Amino acid sequence: MIRFGLPGEEARLLQDTAERFVADRYGLAQRAVMLARPPQEAPAHWREMAALGWLAAPLPRGVGGLGMAPVHLQGLLETLGAGLILEPYGPAIMNCAATLSRLLPRAQAAGALAPMLAGDRVEVLAASPMGQALVQAEPEGDGWALSGTVPLVPGGAAAHAFWVAVDCGAESALAHVPASKAQVRGFRLVDGQAAASACFDGVSCGPRACFTGAADALAHGADMGLWAALAETSGLIGALCRATLDHVKLRQQFGRPIGRFQVVQHRMADMYMHTEEARSMAQLTAEALEEKDAGVRRRLLSAARVKTDAAARAVLRDAVQLHGGMGMTDELAVGHMVKRLLVLAQTGGSRAAHLKRFQASG
Amino acid sequence: MTDLLNSPEDIAFRREIRDFVAAELNPDTRDRIRRGAPLRHEDIARWHKSMYRKGWVAPTWPVQHGGAGWSARQRLIADEELFRLHTPPLPNFGPRMIGPILIRFGSRAQQQRFLPAILSGADWWCQGFSEPGAGSDLASLTTRAVPTDGGWIVTGAKTWTTFAQHANRMFCLVRTDGQVKKQEGISMMLIDMDAPGVSRRPIRLMDGTEEVNEILLDQVFVPCGMVVGEVNRGWTYAKALLEGERLGIGGIGRCKHLLGRVRHMAQGADDALADARLAELEIDIMALEATTLRLLAAAEAGVPLGAETSLLKIRGTEIQQALTELMLDIAGPAALVPVAAGSNEDVFENVVCQFLNWRKLSIYGGSNEIQRTILAGQVLGL
Structure with missing residues (x-):
């Protein structure tokens, strides 16, 4: 049920902490040092984020989480998005850990999640952006023999293990594969996020590593992962809009700040509207995640992806344009934000894919 | 939806x-x-x-x-x-526009006289704001009110006056002081459409309708008691009137109604482009509604609503105009020929008329350019 309440005290505290974290840890120079490190290294501030309770925050209490609802996490996600963090919060926590919290029986889930939420282990899903299987599983003894490659696994370069969505004929299934058994090629995406391609040819899974009946869990993880990307995008669009506003107030041409020119003012008004609409869609879908009816939930999430992507494109174009030549350089945050937006736009499924899903759900 | x-x-x-x-x-x-x-x-x-x-x-x-x-x-x-x-x-003019202004700023006598008649429909109001020389630059209006015994003598011209042919009353902005900053010399007056000196010329629009008019005011006497609030404070009341309207001006209900009509037109056409465009516009409406709800929730929690609401006017009107364009695309040549009433083609009967008529949405209520300037100035501080 959509209420559009304002964030509570707890949510505001979480966001304040995140803002301090970003200010202290994520200056452009500090970020450049992190980007120069090999992608296979443990994410720089992962344990600190665990200690702050962020890794446990979105997961249910019964499995070791803090049970915070998405509406209370929106500020945190927006701030981390605006801060261009490089840790795999979306893939490892919002997507993978959320999937496991639904897949496994409670005690087993708590056991599997404990080291992940403590920041000791990174585990991610290996699937298509919308959670479909890209790997085949053939029966082999009591388990499976896997074959196939997932070309892009966000957060995969530093992962200790993969939860591989597999096609085993009948139903949705997951295989738990230690990174040491797969052929993993780590790299950084255009935005600097660590990722990997993972080839599972010839990997054997014992019966204890094979999980069938995973459809609901995968769908839940996909919902949460997509929502996290939308919330991060919303925060990033807002930050890009603010940075551009600061620029047009300061930058002088023709003897006055360029923000005095009406054509620039109207562009800024457009960027502001996109920012507000992206935030509205993030909040709408945060509330929709509580919705019992999966059809409505998915419909709103797909709508939010379509709208947010349009907003992101418009804002990133105008942000570079209004920064002029400076906006083209690597020295300002603008360019880094633009590249991050391009990656987020594909996270959890593209605009085109979600427009199709939206139409099919009508 | x-x-x-x-x-x-x-x-x-x-x-x-x-x-x-x-x-x-x-x-x-x-x-x-x-x-x-x-x-x-x-x-x-x-x-x-x-x-x-x-x-x-x-x-x-x-x-x-x-x-x-x-x-x-x-x-x-x-x-x-x-x-x-x-x-x-x-119509908005009585219940949504002048009514709330009289409740906030009007005299007790004005409230007692006019509010019940707005509710019952006995009075129909029209809006006398725009002038031939004062559109977007409304504050430069030149209709003059000169003080006389017991009231004012008003002379000038108002235009784009919607449904004036049905109205017996008009709320009107007039200049009562020409010596001060232009916004500070304006008053709001309530004028009887039957008063001597008031005449009306209908304006035929490109869609064939005559919903707007020009109103000529030739030495019209307006009693003192028909000035709203204080003399020379009319600009403040006019702004309050327009801001009060903006939360509704996004027209979510209207957008959804129009979407339903276009969807009906697209049915069975097997036009993938039109279907995708419809889905996008449905999503745009959803975002408009979510933004409206978010602003309302903030307002109810005590965050004052200001110029942010201009975005609702801009988006709501953009969506509706886009829907009327999509109607044209779907109808194709069928929209161009006369249709016998009651025939099977009557689904496209009003497509061109509505497309033409809906161009007004981005012009009235403060044009969308004015709204963007408001956002830039009042929200972004440019």
Whole structure:
């Protein structure tokens, strides 16, 4: 049920902490040092984020989480998005850990999640952006023999293990594969996020590593992962809009700040509207995640992806344009934000894919 | 179209509206609205009487003045349902524009005299703001009021006066002081359309309708008691009037109604491009609604609503205009030929007319360019 309440005290505290974290840890120079490190290294501030309770925050209490609802996490996600963090919060926590919290029986889930939420282990899903299987599983003894490659696994370069969505004929299934058994090629995406391609040819899974009946869990993880990307995008669009506003107030041409020119003012008004609409869609879908009816939930999430992507494109174009030549350089945050937006736009499924899903759900 | 407001109380309220409309709405009126035919005075007047008997004419007024007593959430739902059920929208000028201003700034005598007649429909109001030389630059208006015994003598011209042919009263901005900054010399006056010196010239629009007029004021006497609030404070009241309207001006109900019509037109056409465009516009409406709800929630929690609401006007009108363009695309040449009433092609009967008429949306109520300037100046500090 959509209420559009304002964030509570707890949510505001979480966001304040995140803002301090970003200010202290994520200056452009500090970020450049992190980007120069090999992608296979443990994410720089992962344990600190665990200690702050962020890794446990979105997961249910019964499995070791803090049970915070998405509406209370929106500020945190927006701030981390605006801060261009490089840790795999979306893939490892919002997507993978959320999937496991639904897949496994409670005690087993708590056991599997404990080291992940403590920041000791990174585990991610290996699937298509919308959670479909890209790997085949053939029966082999009591388990499976896997074959196939997932070309892009966000957060995969530093992962200790993969939860591989597999096609085993009948139903949705997951295989738990230690990174040491797969052929993993780590790299950084255009935005600097660590990722990997993972080839599972010839990997054997014992019966204890094979999980069938995973459809609901995968769908839940996909919902949460997509929502996290939308919330991060919303925060990033807002930050890009603010940075551009600061620029047009300061930058002088023709003897006055360029923000005095009406054509620039109207562009800024457009960027502001996109920012507000992206935030509205993030909040709408945060509330929709509580919705019992999966059809409505998915419909709103797909709508939010379509709208947010349009907003992101418009804002990133105008942000570079209004920064002029400076906006083209690597020295300002603008360019880094633009590249991050391009990656987020594909996270959890593209605009085109979600427009199709939206139409099919009508 | 997904209903975002669907709590149990919301659903009960929707049902009350549906039952009321089912019992009261004339089927012929319903059919005209469904087809997008131009509004007729008698359709609106008859529906106004039904709404009056129900106590629903003035959604935003306090109950003690005869308002509906709805929450902001209920107002949005009512707007949505009344459009969905093809009821004719009541004119804004009395219930949504001058009524709230009189409640806030009017004298007791003005309230007692005018508010009941707005509710009952006995009075029809029109708006005398724009002038031939003062459109977007409204504050440069030149209609002059000169003080005389017991009142003012008003001379000038007003234009784009919607439905003045049905109105017996006009709220009007006039210049009462030409020596000060232009915004500070304006007053708001209530003028009787039957007063000597008031004349009307209808303006024919490109869609063939005559819904707007030019009003000439030739030495019209306006008694002192017909000045709203204080003399020379009219600009403040006019701004309050326009801001008060903006939350509704996004026109979510209207957007959804139009979307339903376009979807009906696209049915069976097997046009993938049109279908994708419809889905995108449905999503745009959803974002407009989510933004409206978010701003309302903030307002109810005590964050004052300001110029942010300009974005609702811009987006709401962009969406509606995009829908009328999509109608043209779907109809193709069928929209260009005359259609026999009642024939199977009548789904496209009003497509061109509505496309043409809806160009006004981005012009009136403060053009969309003015709204962007407001956002840049008042929200972004540029």
